[in-house]
Amino acid sequence: MPFSTHCLRHRPTTIYLLCFFLSFAPLPAIDRLPDEQHRNGKDTLEAFEESSKAGLGSTVRLVRNGRSLAMGTIVSKQGHVITKASVCIGAQEAILADGTKYKVRIRGRDKETDLALLKIKGAEDLTPISWADEENPAEGSWLVAADPTLKRLKVGVVGAKSRPIDRVGGVIGVILGRDGEELGGVMIERVMPRSAGAAAGLENGDVITTVDRQKVTSREKTIELVGANDPGEVVAIQVKRGEKTLSFRVTLGHRSVTFEQFDRNARMSGRVSKRKDNFPMIIQHDVSLPPTAMGGAVLNLNGKALGVNVARVDRVTTYALPAKYVREIFEKLRRPKPKSE
Known part of the structure; x- marks a missing residue:
């Protein structure tokens, strides 16, 4: 039987076998760029x-x-x-x-x-x-x-194009659950590890009743009052814990530090700057720098400074404040x- 006729009669098997053997065929060598010619070579x-x-x-x-x-x-x-x-x-x-x-x-x-x-x-x-x-x-x-x-x-x-970066307020570092007048406040469903709330002594199941002496019965109001303060500022939190009413002074944390520890991309990025928001204008670039390199200048090809680095955002993003500012x-x-x- 001619080979072509055989292939037509047994096409699936023939194709699979050809693919199998071809997959082991040697591939042509690919030229590799020498190390000295890499971006930072x-x-x-x-x-x-x-x-x-x-x-x-x-x-x-x-x-x-x-x-x-x-x-x-x-x-x-x-x-x-x-x-x-x-x-x-x-x-x-x-x-x-x-x-x-x-x-x-x-x-x-x-x-x-x-x-x-x-x-x-x-x-x-x-x-x-x-x-x-x-x-x-x-x-x-x-x-x-x-x-x-x-x-x-x-x-x-x-x-990316130069642009302002909006402000992100401080956080207690908790996940909020049920709320309402009947509950008498807003329940803390979970206190995040190593958060401002954990450091202050808040616990899962606490019901927040006031923030800076203002009564709260909704998640939205609680977030609004807390977020009006910056990281590092202190807010007064009152909670119900069982039959007890307890008061705490919470030094707010950075959202990026508190919640991004659970973000896969953030974990892959390594250490980032705590303050990386609320800038009037930024130049975004991808120069690979650690947080300890912030404060140094970023320059063009002529050796002129375009700005000063102010935040390592992630593994491929750094913000620089433009020279004008x-x-x-x-x-x-x-x-x-x-x-x-």
Whole structure:
């Protein structure tokens, strides 16, 4: 019987056998891009030499008791440094890329942008960052930022259009259940582990009756009253626990820390910034940086700073505050405070 006729009469079996044997056929070798040509490889980084000099020469590492807290961007020859306010608390030293160490003191903080101004003691003729004129870099534009070691740069691109980031209020860290006038409040179905509520002593089954002395009988009202406060602020919570009425003072936590521990993508992202919301405007990019790199500048290919990094959001997203806002805050915080009468 001719082979073609055999195939027609036994087509399914023939096809399956052919597929089986073909699946084990050797595949052609695929060329692999050399390591030095990867995004953060040696050859790629050499193309950003001008940015490297600017980024590393105008960046410091802020340290407390030998531990890195954040990075800072030098904004004046006299040693003024802009950094992320919420993570630089207690900074004692600024370390330059060449290893030189200086004592630092804080000059002021800006709550809206989460920036702080520090002053390096005894420093003269430092190299301040040079600001870019462009306010809204195009999506896909190349960017660089200093690695926390101050030994090299990291490379990335602008990931989205510049935009404001809405405020997210503080949270108790509980899942709310039944509510209503008949219940007399709002029941706590679950207290999240390591949350503000757990730290304060709230328990599953507690019925919240007041928030900051305001009566609550609905989940919506409870969320509204709590969310009107920022992370770190304290709210007074009254609950019914069985026959008892108990009062608690709860220091609110960050939503990202409290609930994203149960989010798979967030867990894959590793450590992120606690404060990553409520910014007047941001540049979103994908330079791979840890939270301790916040406060450092992000630069274009010409070595000009487009802004200062203020939040690691996840493994592929970092927010930078545009240069326009950074410069405004610098001028605001450097002005002498009026003497109290």
